[in-house]
Amino acid sequence: MPNTAIDLHQLEAEGLSIKPKSFGRQTWERFRRHRLAMIAFVILVLLISSFWIVPILSPYGVREINIQDAAQGVSWKHPFGTDPLGRDLMTRTMEGAQVSIYIAAVVALISTAIGTFLGALAGYFGKWVDALVNQMINLILVVPALVVLLVVGIKFGGSVNQVAFLVALISWITIARIVRGLFFQLKEADFVQAARAAGAGPGRIIFRHILPNAMGPVLVQITLVSGAAIILESTLSFLGLGVTPPDTSLGTLIAESKGFIDVTPSRVLIPGSILTLLVLCLNFLGDGLRDALDPATRKTRQ
């Protein structure tokens, strides 16, 4: 018995023992070694901060009309060109990207809240609760999302918050399914059984034991949902049923410029590339997080 104690002391003396590493710290250390995810993370941080910094530094207002400079291509004066009203597209694109990010964040927040709550209920209590939540998920799965969003969008679309809310109404199901599965699995785990044997009630078991262990995969899913939300919002806006002028988002910008693809292709390509880069980075970030949180199922090599 004392052997173990001695061993640890020896390790300490030899400088091999290290300070206790929390799970978060370990994850971060593993994440840092995931090159692609680290690059994606850095790009994401730069990109998103530029969305807020550039409009402040820009000499042009977002809605500042300047007819002399209308419909220009890329130039030093207007790096992203201008639209037919002479508005500076760099400022406008950043503004639009801000809206897209904002929507992604709101969608992530709402769908995580709904998805975790319903998924946890379904997974923990099972039986009819699970059946009910499953039917809700199935309903959303079988109904073509875009069509419903288009119809609902005609009635409720327009404001940024409304669009975010509409997208969240669909996005929560992926999180709910993941949380449900994790709860099903984790509620049978020995450490949960040990807590039950000690007399822990459902509240303690859910919040202290199952949720902390389920947050990893949920975090991964949140990054993916954010990416999907940006795409869905852009689709809606492109079809004219999402964010509508004078508000703008990446999708709205692309929609406004689609007639000019032959004249000034940069007008379509720039917001399009930003959109792609954002979603791509979010997905790589998700991959890196998954590998870092769950080294056992790692797919990419370090």
Add this chain to the structure above:
Amino acid sequence: MTNDPTTLPAHGDPVLRVENLVKDFPIQAGFFRRQVGLVQAVSGVSLEIHEHETLGVVGESGCGKTTLGRTILRLLDATSGSVTYKGESVTGASNSRMRELRRHMQIVFQDPFASLNPRMPVREIIAEPLRIHGESRAAASARANELIDAVGLLSDYGNRYPHEFSGGQRQRIGIARALALQPTLIILDEPVSALDVSVQAQVVNLLEDLQNEFKLSYMFIAHDLSVVRHISDRVAVMYLGKVVEVADRDSIYDRPSHPYTQSLLSAVPVADPHAERNRRRIVLEGDLPSPAAVPSGCRFRTRCPIATERCSVEEPEIRLMAEGHEVACHFPLSPGESLIEVAAARGR
């Protein structure tokens, strides 16, 4: 099935009495979750555990040992039968009573890697049962430190997370957690099966020391017969959800009566090479039948070398062979009789 539980005079009133305990798992299939079958993991088990006694429960994988342990603690709800702790019904306890009863009955799990919450520091894991039962944070923490020390770890390491410990150390943490509420009965569900042999011995010794120190009763579930022999006072042998033989340790190991017990024991290697060379293994034919389709009559008859017509028709009742030695077999082997010889004599 039997109604007369094992009686052993020496130990006084039992701490735990299990009577005719049954645990079914429904097999569901199809869209409407129709029940298409039944797996009876535990079918009518009766046992007693006395104060400061260790009851070993042995049997193959899938014989229902683990389910038995969990049903006793009501981690699973019993289908029928009863469990009583010191005269108080466990199976019929209300939720609030059950919470109280849990103070007295704890469990140690087999897999030291799955039984500790990876997101909790060790001290918190050990203190949690105390917190659940209303202890203040400071008092629970102080007690956790004592327990870490009691199981042979350094209390300095209470801030560490489970992944920083080895299997044996983790098992000690699991034991400390089980001790936190000062229980009288601990169900040890294969507590050393997942450990290296050298570490097994340390943990078994620790369990024995703790038993003496805290006057604990153990139900020691295992498939390793030599470990069970070392630690148990009495041993129950399970086959396919039923107890086929119960006796004090020496009777089981020296005078096994049930053909299954004999064949199980014949599989234990002997340390002495000469004896090992002469050891005659009884190799059972076939696999453990599916608990969803148990054989008629005696459950062991499909693999028993001496089974007869009667065994397939009539289920053997458990009956007293000698003082404190019970067997469920139509043709129990008398002391000294070897299954191989009996089978040979019957021309098989």
